Amino acid sequence: MAIVATPPAPAQAAVARDGTSSDKAGLSCWAIKQDFPTSTDGVYWLQTPKLIAPQQFYCDMTTDGGGWVLLGRGREGWTFYYPGQRTPGVIRNSPSGTGAFAPAALPGDTVDALLGGTRVDALQDGVRLRRAANNTGTSWQEVRWRFANRDAWSWTFDANPRHGLSSVTVNGVNYGAGNTRDWSFQNGPLRIFTYEWNNHGWKKGFSYGSTMAGASTSATSYLWQNTTEGHPIPFTQVWIRPRITSATYDAIPETGTAATTVPPVVSNATTPLSWGVTGVVGGGVGEENLEVQSLGILGNTIYVGGKFSHVQKGPNPAPADKVNQQYLAAFDLATGEWRSGFLPQLDGQVWDIQALDDKVVIAGEFTNVNGEPNTAGMAALDPATGAVVPGWRTTFTRAGGLPVKVKALDRQGDWIYIGGGFNHVSGGNPLSSPVWAVAAARVRVSDGRPDANWTPHFDANVIELDASSQGDRVYFGGRFSNVNGQPANSFAVISTATPAALVPGLGNWLPSTAAQARDYRQTVREVGDKVWMGGAEHDFQVYTRDNLTRVAGHITRQGGDLQASEEINGIIYGACHCPEFVFNDASSWDNTTGWSNAHQILWIGAWDAQTGKYLPNFAPSIDSRRGDGPWELLKDDNGCLWFGGDMNRGSWDSGSGGYQWLGGFGRLCGTDSTAPTTPGNFRLTGTSGGNQLAWNAANDSSGAPDYEILRDDRVIARTGGTSWTDSDPLGTHKYWVRAIDDAGNRSASSPVLKVQATANLMQNGASWKWVYDGVDLGTAWTGTSFDDSGWASGPGELGYGDGDEATTLPEGTTPRHWTAYFRTTLNVADPAQYEELLIDLIRDDGAVVYINGVEVGRTNLPAGPIAHNTPALVGYSSNADERTPVRFTVPASALVAGNNTIAVEMHQNNQWSVDLSFAMNINATLP
Structure with a gap:
């Protein structure tokens, strides 16, 4: 009696992409x-x-x-x-x-x-x-x-x-x-x-x-x-109506996909701050009459400088919560609480703050701090009290009776680089003789003494500077036209080596306007091998560091100049009085054409610091009192971006039903850009109703993540649990699973889980020839030429003693026979269309399986030659053991085209056993 295998269906049918799931x-x-x-x-x-x-x-x-x-x-x-x-x-x-x-x-x-x-x-x-x-x-x-x-x-x-x-x-x-x-x-x-x-x-x-x-x-x-x-x-x-009808998906490697994270842009929402600064000393309007012009961080304190007149708690303070404290104040970095013990007294506004190891250096328009001598334009303060640090002095003068304006500081190694409006600088202890330094200088970190050998001469004020982290140069922006008698239109790169010469071999930057008086630079920042600069008119541009070749440019309209910048995690932020639009890849404010796209910009924009690409998903919910916007940006060690200017409104607070109050400054803290861990133990738990997939939970800093299930070349589902059933698998597939959090960060995926389509070649109810008479048949009975015409036959399950047999064998009296023998013929037209045979054997107790006379598997029997009276190793006593199939995986090459002899010998554990069971199911995997 022969069993004929039905030819298989295609291993993988086309998916009906009707959008229903x-x-x-x-x-x-x-x-x-x-x-x-x-x-x-x-x-x-x-x-x-x-x-x-x-x-x-x-x-x-x-x-x-x-x-x-x-x-x-x-x-x-x-x-x-x-x-x-x-x-x-x-x-x-x-x-x-x-x-x-x-x-x-x-x-x-x-x-x-x-x-x-x-x-x-x-x-x-x-x-x-x-x-x-x-x-x-x-x-x-x-x-x-x-x-x-x-x-x-x-x-x-x-x-x-x-x-x-x-x-x-x-x-x-x-x-x-x-x-x-x-x-x-x-x-x-x-x-x-x-x-x-x-x-x-x-x-x-x-x-x-x-x-x-x-x-x-x-x-x-x-x-x-x-x-x-x-x-x-x-x-x-x-x-x-995109008329997309075909697309190519990248093949997923069997090792899986790598982790991916969203750009590490800070949040669009401000974090609440209870205190702030308000009022403008002497009133006045315009860019030099703002609450906040500078920020600095030392330890767990943020220092705020500008032209404010008061520190204040909340928008409607009690009398005790609005204090007359002008120009400079300190606040707890974490909570925003005012540090009332820091009380320096100044007579002019603060333009910049540089935190040193154990002191806070301030620069501005003041003529003295706390009445101390030689503190005109710059002073080093005790970070707790605001007292002038003894033995550290730098003081400036300016010809023609003009007020000193020290506007920019940046530390590089043992030096603090300085820019602004001044002519001479003295410093150190004892105080040095005045050094002629026009609009720029450098002083020692240790005591404030100026370097008399590094004295560049600008023909007009410096507004901003950035000392390179590589130590070889300093970038200057301002309103100048010449440096050291050489042309330098509003932007200059000066060597840190004496005698402060322009760095050679650099190209010229591209102004955004033909009006020369309107192309001054207000911000500059080196990030890696790129240099960002911005100012009037309304531009923010990126250049290569090595030769100043333009990479990209952006124009803001209807709005204002770029006036501050900061880099965090490869993202550069640019601040401006520009609450409307930015035109990317534009180069001219006079005639803004040729731009690639226009997006909103809300006082602060974000760009990829290396490529210059604008990141339009960053659109912070903040506002400005007069429309001057933020004039200072600063990062802290927690990845937060602090901003200061005439800012008066933060993000919507659903708890209070209103917008957060800002007193001149605020902060935007980092979003989640960390991928979850990879789900473990990805496995197939069953095939009832489809391919049942399961995995161990992943971990994520933001809470329990969701999971994406990938099949073959794409994501097919997302679930919040740790199991999922592909109810319509349609054949042979490869699966992966990965975690995804609410921010869109994806973990690395699991390695591939292959679930192959199968074709059934034999079912448990197949018909078998059998003999159970105690005769030793030797070994020839397993071969293709053995004559079994005299054997009995019947469908599976075959055996005795359990009551569920389709064919009952004669159990006889004890002692019973050791071995029952079974044979059938399986006809397979083309074995090459299969990869492996999955043989599921119900046995009680031990068995050996042969295909065409060759052993392909044994279970519950010892190694070595098997005699007709070899007992099984274990006698199964539970029905579950007897009913659970044993699987043998056999290469399909064990089959030949046409008829194949499948032979099984079933051995008892002892001759007093009350039952014997045998049935076989064979599936074949498809390529």
């Missing part, structure tokens, strides 16, 4: 609609290689052939923030209706991922706006924006200069070119302006013109107006 995510709404034409409007799973993991989105599968993905929707109050607005779940679950009036928009990174590498200006259908055309939402206007030149996504439709449009189509009629800020064919239904407007209560949206009828102040009107101004803002949906 995460493992069936489509490349785009368009791809789903093309492959499954009956798809209706609704929520679908989408995934591109750039999206990494499948996510759910709302798809319009009806309009103009369908295939549109919803990016955002809402009425008035759009922020146009690149990080998005509200949550993706709000967008897909409430795509329309009055419940969708509060604007929500996908993060820009998500939109770029949905584009899958397609440029925005290459979208065949442009960007689609669906605007309500009446106040009941029963009539709609269809707009198509086609961009003239835009590589990646940006939400700043209100940017000025404007995002250019090559065409604007309304309800199928092309009205020619335009822009996203304000397009108007006529001032009614054929107008779209996106910028905030005072008559709208400073709310943004996709506004109509003044002649558009039907506007209402009603909360349920699809055409909203603030009062009676007209220009209604309609409920609007924003869609794109």
Whole structure:
């Protein structure tokens, strides 16, 4: 009797990517609609290689052939923030209706991922706006924006200069070119302006013109107006239709994926500070009349300098919590509490602070500190009391009766480098003779004595400097035109070697304006092999250190100059009075063209310090009293970014229901950029209902992470537990698992877990020839030529004593026979289509398995030759032991094409055993 193996199905069938589940995510709404034409409007799973993991989105599968993905929707109050607005779940679950009036928009990174590498200006259908055309939402206007030149996504439709449009189509009629800020064919239904407007209560949206009828102040009107101004803002949906139908996913190595982390950008949210500084001594407005101009950190104290008049606790202090303390104060670095014992007395503002090992050096416009002599413009203070440190002196003078302004300090080794407005410097103990040093000098860290051999001469004030960490040079920025009689337009690089000469071989930097009096430099920072500089007009640029070759540049508008910078973990932050837009890769403020994209910048921007790429997800929630913004940035050892200026508002505090109060300065602390640990013991626990996968939990500093399951070349699911079942495995697969935290940091994955598709060649109920008569058959009975025609036959399970046998063998009387013999024939057309045989044997007690006369496995029997009376090693006493199959994995090459003889001898442990069991199931793995 022969068993014929059924030819196997393909090892891996194609996935039906209809978007109905995460493992069936489509490349785009368009791809789903093309492959499954009956798809209706609704929520679908989408995934591109750039999206990494499948996510759910709302798809319009009806309009103009369908295939549109919803990016955002809402009425008035759009922020146009690149990080998005509200949550993706709000967008897909409430795509329309009055419940969708509060604007929500996908993060820009998500939109770029949905584009899958397609440029925005290459979208065949442009960007689609669906605007309500009446106040009941029963009539709609269809707009198509086609961009003239835009590589990646940006939400700043209100940017000025404007995002250019090559065409604007309304309800199928092309009205020619335009822009996203304000397009108007006529001032009614054929107008779209996106910028905030005072008559709208400073709310943004996709506004109509003044002649558009039907506007209402009603909360349920699809055409909203603030009062009676007209220009209604309609409920609007924003869609794109990337026509992506194919993509290549990188193959995952069997060792797994490496850990990945998000850019280590500080948080967009401020951490609360109870105290601050307020008021401006003598009043006045403008850049030299700000609460905070400088910050310094020593130990667990932050020192704040500027032109403030008071220290103050909270926005509405009790009388005892508002103290007259001018120009300089100290606060606890962790809690923000005012250190009331630090009480220096100055008569002018502080421009810079340099913390030394056991003292705090300050620089500014003061003529003395605590009435001490020789402290004009600079002094070293006791960090606890503010007393002038004995024996440490530096003092400055300036010709023509002009006030001394020492504006910049930076330590390098044994020297403090100094810049500002002065002509002579004396210092040390005893006090040295005056050294002629015009606008720049260096003094010893040990006692403040100036170096008489290092005396560069600038023809105008230095505003900022940065002493290279490599020790060979110092960068200067300011309003000067010459250094040491040589041309140096607002920026100079001077050797630290005497006699303070310009470093040769450097190129010229590129001013952003032709107005020479308006191209001064206010900030400079060396980071690795790059040099960042910024100032007027409104530019922030990066150059190579070795020869000053321009790498990238950025222009801020409508806003102001770059005025401070700081680097943390490879990210450089630039501060400015610029709460609107930054135009990346632009070089000219006079004529801001040729930019690659425009994004929001909110007082502080973040850039990759080496590539110069702008990081638009950093958009801190802070505000400024007069609009002058932060004039100082400083990092602490905890990775927090401190900022100071005329800052008066921090982030929203949900607990109090209001914005945090800032007294001149604030801090933004680091976000989570550490990957979780790798999940351990990734394993297959079963195949009932699919491939059952499990793993040991990973650890993460932010709490319990989620897990991404990867199959073959992509992520197919995300779960919060430590197990998951691939309910539709569709054949042979490779799996990995990795942890992901809320910030988007991913652990390294597990090594591969291979789960192969199988074809069943034999089931437990297969028919066998058998003999159980106590006769020693020797060894020939296992071969292909043995004549078993006289044997009995029957289906499995075969045996006696348990009551579940399909074929009962004669158990006889005790002592019983030692061995039962079984044979069958398995017909396999082509063994090469299989990799391995998975032989699952039910046995009681011991057994040897042969294929075509060759032993391929034994269980519960000793090594060496097996005789007909060799007892099994163990007698199984529990039903579970007897019913649990033993698996043998055998190369499929053990089979031949055609008939194969499978032979099994089953041995009892003793001749008084009450039962005997035998059955066999054979699966074959597919390549």
